[in-house]
Amino acid sequence: MSPLIASPDGFYPQLSLNAQSFFRLVYGILLFAHLILLLPHSRRFFMSERWKGYAQSSWDVDIVQNPFVNPIVMATWFICAALLTFGRWTVLAALINLLLCRYFFVHMRWKGVLRGMGAPGYMTYWLAAAVFLLEYTLHYAPQVRPLALLVLQVDFALIMLSAGVYKFTAGFPRNHGMELGLVNPEWGYWWRSYRNKSPNDFVIKTLNQLAWSTEVVAAILMLIPPTRFIGAILIIISFFFIATHIRLALLCQMVMLCGVLFFHPGSFGDNLAALVVTSAPPAVNLAGPVLAVANQALTIALWIYLFLLPLAYFGIYYNFFARKRFPQPFQQILEMYTNFFGIIMWRVFTIDLINFFPNVYSQPRAGGERTLISRYGWRAGSLRFSHVGESITLTCLFTTLKYYPSNHGLFTERLLRYARTIPCPDDCVLVFEYIFIDKTETSFDFVPVAEYVVDPAAGTVVEHVLNKQVSVHAAHAASPLHEAARPGSYAPLHS
Secondary structure (H helix, E strand, O other), X not given: OOOOOOOOOOOOOOOOHHHHHHHHHHHHHHHHHHHHHHHHHHHHHOOEHHHOOOEOOOHHHHHHOOOOOHHHHHHHHHHHHHHHHHOOOHHHHHHHHHHHHHHHHHHXXXXXXXXXXXXXXXXXXXXXXXXXHHHHHHHHOOOXXXXXXXXXXXXXXXXXXXXXXXXXXXXXXXXXXXXXXXXXXXXXXXXXHHHOOOOOOHHHHHHHHHHHHHHHHHHHHHHOHHHHHHHHHHHHHHHHHHHOOEOOOOHHHHHHXXXXXXXXXXXXXXXXXXXXXXXOOOOOOOOOHHHHHHHHHHHHHHHHHHHHHHHHHHXXXXXXXXXXXXXXXXXXHHHHHHHHHOOOOOOOOOHHHHOEEEEEEEEEOOOOOOEXXXXXXXXXXOOHHHOHHHHHHHHHHHHHHHHOOOOHHHHHHHHHHHHOOOOOOOOEEEEEEEEEEEEOOOOEEEEEEEEEEEEOOOOEEEEEEOOOOOOOOOOOOOOOOOOEOOOOOOOEOOO
């Protein structure tokens, strides 16, 4: 194959200085844009419930997520994004950004209803780690840079493999998946157009098969040295299409950027990057005993992480698909390790997440006409519900009913915390309506199946079942979902 598409046949991958500068530059721009989109929502997303935010209140959370620290955090974050974009103090900026991303998008994943902002938050964090590793090794440990790049490539490939395998097991081959996201007003840009299509339309069937198979095939290609670049191109093309159809903020663009890590020198992608970045900074070789020890420790840590990565995924899959847990303390170690690094089984856009959407209303206590609050998407004119973080929050509130059906208190606590962030007059209550997307042979029907009347002041939640044919607690028949022991664990409640 031509070197324009065929990667060098070697164990360690290669990345030119131009491609790395392009990678850092684009990440800086995407991060800056991501923060701009977050800014109007930062008081909810990044503040404790003590100040009507989404984070569960505790002494350590309240110290960081409060009205006094929040402006400092956001200003620091913007400065980091600007420094990365313009290539100034990149190692320090990348490190601070990584710490912020890890705190809000990984550490807070199970401590707030935002859920670490789901996949968009996780990918922002993952790219932050990638930028830091590459910038640090470029300037302070050039001999470690090939290993760091290898670890990043393998890690990303396994993320895509995990996503594709889960889609394969969760109904996509049986035409259960992509179509529900396309017709869901909470996620789809063109939901009205797709709702007019038959669920058995050739286009929909094709998209479902491509959704899982592209990720699996691309992941395998990215793990094979000569085909690394080809696998990356498949991911870039597929997520470009997704970006035009699904409202995921900048997630798709960030996943596409990950493909740049596979642009070997002389490749078609590397040549394009060179058109944008024509003067990459040279590596800075610094020496010293402290730096030598730090670089040796980094080398050992990268090898350990690379060795444990497939084992971590095996452990997660054993917990989830075999529905078994490891003996203690191995189960505890597995969960501590995967939660620390944010290693998850990607269930992005699968049936149990997208076969419903919540409508939120304000209603007078005495009854009467309801006022719709949740108007999804930019065209609907609602700033709050136009952000993907809000959709992730609302969706994850109600997937709690499926993930932990025997722990109704967890759902009630989360729903009340969320409800208290919505302005509600004293003479009104909030009504959360659960709309199930019923896919028949010929149509997509929006069916109200339950509603939850929430009184934020009194701290009460009253459930009304509207349709007994659909259970809000049950996973879809095509899904392997089962009740987990607790948030942050894939181990079953009962092994």
